[in-house]
Amino acid sequence: MVAQSVCKATGSEIDFSYFGGAESFTEGKRSPRRTTVASPSEQDDGVSYPGPPQDPTEFLWIMTEEPHRSRRMAIMKAHPEVTKLMGYEPLTKYVVLAVVSLQLYLAIYLRHSHPLSFRFLFLAYAVGGTTNQNLFLAIHEITHNLAFKGINANKALAVFANLPIGVPYFAAFKKYHIEHHKHLGEDAIDTDLPTNFELLCLNNVLGKTFFATFQIFFYALRPGFVRMQTPTRWHLYNVIVQLLFDYVLVRTFGIRPLLYLLFSSFFAGSLHPCAGHFIAEHYIWDGLNQETYSYYGPLNILAYNVGYHNEHHDFPSVPWTRLPALRALAPEFYDILPSHPSWPMVIVNFIRDKEVGIFARAKRIAKNSKQKHESSSSSSDQE
Numbered sequence: 001m002v003a004q005s006v007c008k009a010t011g012s013e014i015d016f017s018y019f020g021g022a023e024s025f026t027e028g029k030r031s032p033r034r035t036t037v038a039s040p041s042e043q044d045d046g047v048s049y050p051g052p053p054q055d056p057t058e059f060l061w062i063m064t065e066e067p068h069r070s071r072r073m074a075i076m077k078a079h080p081e082v083t084k085l086m087g088y089e090p091l092t093k094y095v096v097l098a099v100v101s102l103q104l105y106l107a108i109y110l111r112h113s114h115p116l117s118f119r120f121l122f123l124a125y126a127v128g129g130t131t132n133q134n135l136f137l138a139i140h141e142i143t144h145n146l147a148f149k150g151i152n153a154n155k156a157l158a159v160f161a162n163l164p165i166g167v168p169y170f171a172a173f174k175k176y177h178i179e180h181h182k183h184l185g186e187d188a189i190d191t192d193l194p195t196n197f198e199l200l201c202l203n204n205v206l207g208k209t210f211f212a213t214f215q216i217f218f219y220a221l222r223p224g225f226v227r228m229q230t231p232t233r234w235h236l237y238n239v240i241v242q243l244l245f246d247y248v249l250v251r252t253f254g255i256r257p258l259l260y261l262l263f264s265s266f267f268a269g270s271l272h273p274c275a276g277h278f279i280a281e282h283y284i285w286d287g288l289n290q291e292t293y294s295y296y297g298p299l300n301i302l303a304y305n306v307g308y309h310n311e312h313h314d315f316p317s318v319p320w321t322r323l324p325a326l327r328a329l330a331p332e333f334y335d336i337l338p339s340h341p342s343w344p345m346v347i348v349n350f351i352r353d354k355e356v357g358i359f360a361r362a363k364r365i366a367k368n369s370k371q372k373h374e375s376s377s378s379s380s381d382q383e
Contacts, residue, residue: 062363
């Protein structure tokens with residue numbers, strides 16, 4: 001409005017001396033807000049930006065503890081009946097069996113199709129990408145021992161769910177994922193966090209497009225560079241069973257069924273609508289300091305309700321079928337939190353929006369490192 005009045009006062013030429021050094025009227029203009037709030041409040045109306053843009057050259061380093069422990073305690077105090085939602089879900093094993101059967105049927109069905117044919121690639125993307133994403137998240141669910149009462153039964157089911165993925169995945173994922181829950185955002189422990197190398201090389205539109213396209217490789221390879229594991233017997237079981245399965249599949253039906261499964265796994269972690277959850281869960285948006293975001297849309301049906309991610313981190317012992325009930329039980333805690341309205345648009349906005357990128361993750365110093373630092377500081381003071 002001011003600009004228009006200045007234009008009228010000075011003719012067609014704009015007098016930029018009125019605008020403090022700005023070189024255009026779009027300078028400093030921010031894109032529309034990406035997250036929404038179910039119950040807007042004075043603190044966050046769900047429309048305006050809660051905070052300024054983050055520095056794109058560095059991660060957001062914070063000193064506070066992760067938010068889920070304190071919210072879990074507050075919810076348990078306000079709603080002690082929440083414990084009734086905890087415990088394993090018998091339905092999970094049947095869903096796993098159905099999805100594994102579907103993938104194996106399609107893999108064998110396509111044994112005579114060329115891997116680069118439209119039918120092969122379309123089915124690998126549309127059906128295989130969705131079903132293998134479902135199996136990734138089945139393993140995520142089973143990692144929390146939510147399919148059976150016993151530990152070994154859960155692990156055996158995870159090995160079975162791993163078969164259509166094509167490569168051994170479950171055993172390594174379990175340890176890294178439990179650390180992700182216990183040490184959310186802790187540098188050099190939480191392997192879900194991007195590395196400084198990724199920040200340096202992928203912090204632009206082209207780099208973000210590359211990252212979003214090949215997410216599956218970053219999540220598969222990054223943990224080995226950041227924090228190696230000590231193999232257990234379940235790592236061995238996972239590798240042996242998977243290699244035997246792949247061998248029998250190739251010997252019996254040829255290489256194309258295995259290629260279908262591998263293509264499916266790639267598409268599941270690439271530019272696929274369901275793959276939006278990888279970025280949606282913990283990247284920081286809209287100038288917020290919020291570390292975890294939920295998504296309550298229809299794609300949760302295909303993804304074990306992993307969109308209920310704040311709820312999941314608050315209560316990892318609540319299975320996927322009861323996460324909506326958890327949110328309904330404690331709306332005063334969850335409906336005030338910004339959430340994502342769309343997983344596909346998360347990928348699009350991640351790539352095109354300059355306010356979010358590889359840098360948009362909250363990091364904190366690992367507890368062990370902090371304790372060592374405080375201990376050495378104390379020793380120095382005593383000397």
